[in-house]
Amino acid sequence: MDNLKHSPLEAAHVALGARLVQFAGWNMPVQYTSIMDEHHVVRTKAGIFDISHMGQFLVSGPGCAAWLNRLLTNNVDRLAPGQGQYTLMLNPRGGVIDDMIVYRTGEEDFLLVVNASMIEEDFAWIATHQDEPIILRNESELWAGMAIQGPQTTAVFAAACPGETLPPRNGYATTADGAIICRTGYTGEDGFEFFCPAEAGLACWEKFVTAGAAPCGLGARDTLRLEMGYPLNGSDLSPERSPLEAGLGFFVDLAKPDFIGRETLDRQHAEGTGVRLAAIQSTGKGPPPRAHYPVMTDDGTVVGELCSGVLSPSMMTGIGMAYLPTPLAKPGTPLAIDVRGRQFPAVVVKKPFYKQPARA
Amino acid sequence: MNVPTDLRYNASHEWIRPEGDTITVGVTDHAQAELTDVVFVELPAVGRAVDAGDPTAVVESVKAASDIYAPVSGEVVEVNPAVEADPALVNTDPYGNGWLFKLRVKNAADLDAMLDAAAYEALIG
Numbered sequence: 001m002d003n004l005k006h007s008p009l010e011a012a013h014v015a016l017g018a019r020l021v022q023f024a025g026w027n028m029p030v031q032y033t034s035i036m037d038e039h040h041v042v043r044t045k046a047g048i049f050d051i052s053h054m055g056q057f058l059v060s061g062p063g064c065a066a067w068l069n070r071l072l073t074n075n076v077d078r079l080a081p082g083q084g085q086y087t088l089m090l091n092p093r094g095g096v097i098d099d100m101i102v103y104r105t106g107e108e109d110f111l112l113v114v115n116a117s118m119i120e121e122d123f124a125w126i127a128t129h130q131d132e133p134i135i136l137r138n139e140s141e142l143w144a145g146m147a148i149q150g151p152q153t154t155a156v157f158a159a160a161c162p163g164e165t166l167p168p169r170n171g172y173a174t175t176a177d178g179a180i181i182c183r184t185g186y187t188g189e190d191g192f193e194f195f196c197p198a199e200a201g202l203a204c205w206e207k208f209v210t211a212g213a214a215p216c217g218l219g220a221r222d223t224l225r226l227e228m229g230y231p232l233n234g235s236d237l238s239p240e241r242s243p244l245e246a247g248l249g250f251f252v253d254l255a256k257p258d259f260i261g262r263e264t265l266d267r268q269h270a271e272g273t274g275v276r277l278a279a280i281q282s283t284g285k286g287p288p289p290r291a292h293y294p295v296m297t298d299d300g301t302v303v304g305e306l307c308s309g310v311l312s313p314s315m316m317t318g319i320g321m322a323y324l325p326t327p328l329a330k331p332g333t334p335l336a337i338d339v340r341g342r343q344f345p346a347v348v349v350k351k352p353f354y355k356q357p358a359r360a
Numbered sequence: 361m362n363v364p365t366d367l368r369y370n371a372s373h374e375w376i377r378p379e380g381d382t383i384t385v386g387v388t389d390h391a392q393a394e395l396t397d398v399v400f401v402e403l404p405a406v407g408r409a410v411d412a413g414d415p416t417a418v419v420e421s422v423k424a425a426s427d428i429y430a431p432v433s434g435e436v437v438e439v440n441p442a443v444e445a446d447p448a449l450v451n452t453d454p455y456g457n458g459w460l461f462k463l464r465v466k467n468a469a470d471l472d473a474m475l476d477a478a479a480y481e482a483l484i485g
Contacts, residue, residue, distance in 0.1 A: 030423070031396065034397050035396065035397055035421075035422040035423065036397045036399075036422060219422060219423055223422060286400075287400045287418070287420055287425070288399060288400055288420055288422070288425075290425065310422065311399045311422060313422065316399075340418070
């Protein structure tokens with residue numbers, strides 16, 4: 001059994017009585033008290049997630065910006081040092097290997113934060129394309145990671161890190177004692193992701209908890225990201241689906257020089273995609289939608305299946321995503337979700353499912 | 361965990377309250393704690409005949425859908441509309457207002473195989 005990887009923060013989860021589950025090869029907290037409560041605390045106050053399972057790659061060396069632009073769909077030339085962007089890494093067929101955030105940490109220095117399940121595969125892929133002056137380092141084992149998310153983020157940060165400054169949205173900064181702060185997240189709320197040396201992890205976790213961030217598990221992380229329509233690789237993204245099919249064209253720069261997977265994307269851009277990832281919301285009361293439930297048109301024809309689905313804790317209505325024939329993926333299209341042989345009405349909506357209330 | 365001594369149990373975490381030839385069935389306090397945050401309950405049609413072990417209701421949390429099994433063979437004679445309207449009753453009052461359905465028992469002797477509170481408590485450790 002013990003190929004299972006352990007977060008440097010695991011002792012804190014055990015002490016809090018968290019329910020630990022295997023996720024992407026890691027022993028991680030799925031919840032501490034309840035997914036509902038943890039979800040709401042992030043939407044209304046501030047929560048903290050262990051994200052130590054995520055991978056960190058450092059890329060540096062002369063020409064590495066142009067080199068990364070050949071591997072990733074977004075354009076790193078748009079980043080000044082201290083800025084980050086969401087981007088995707090594709091296979092030659094234009095399918096998604098992984099989605100990630102790339103931060104420009106210096107003129108010729110970048111940090112890539114990748115999905116836990118893809119660390120080895122991503123690094124192997126990147127290394128295959130390594131050119132002479134490019135230096136690659138997989139530092140995933142060295143860092144503890146935690147995401148502090150919620151409308152009270154700035155207050156938590158001020159209390160936990162006096163004298164430090166939060167970078168602006170999507171920004172990157174380092175602290176006096178060598179930690180990394182990224183103003184990014186996976187919840188749709190204000191927040192930051194904090195990486196520090198693994199051995200300092202527990203003390204930092206305690207510092208943020210003491211400053212008012214409530215521990216939240218992977219369960220709430222999933223409901224929060226799905227309410228925003230953010231994809232999860234392995235569920236909503238796959239090597240068989242392109243970012244244009246996934247509705248992520250905003251993160252693809254077809255105007256930049258060549259990159260891996262581009263041919264398919266150019267063709268899809270010109271001709272349109274046959275399928276498109278649709279955001280689907282239940283229109284009545286019913287069981288929570290879940291991954292793999294069939295999706296039908298309102299006359300009962302099966303047209304796809306959910307790749308993600310959940311009862312939205314913020315809206316108390318079913319939400320999910322499915323790849324559908326493009327004409328059906330248009331907001332307003334009436335559909336039905338099949339749950340154990342019964343059909344429940346639903347409709348295609350515009351992402352995000354959840355819109356934050358106006359805040360003072 | 362609360363395990364009332366006047367109820368019977370089975371290993372799939374349903375509780376059973378016998379009254380005459382019918383039993384009331386719900387999920388145990390231990391089960392609701394494991395499920396957490398019940399957000400949807402699907403109940404059987406009244407009149408449906410079930411065999412022991414048949415999936416008879418579904419209790420869904422944010423994370424998962426769990427089948428609830430008929431502890432013994434019988435016929436569904438009543439379901440709890442309150443728990444359909446407010447699924448959280450399964451969490452807040454599992455042995456009371458969170459009950460799920462009532463069965464008219466086909467063979468009263470089947471109930472002898474159900475666990476008593478001490479045996480169920482031993483099972484959940």
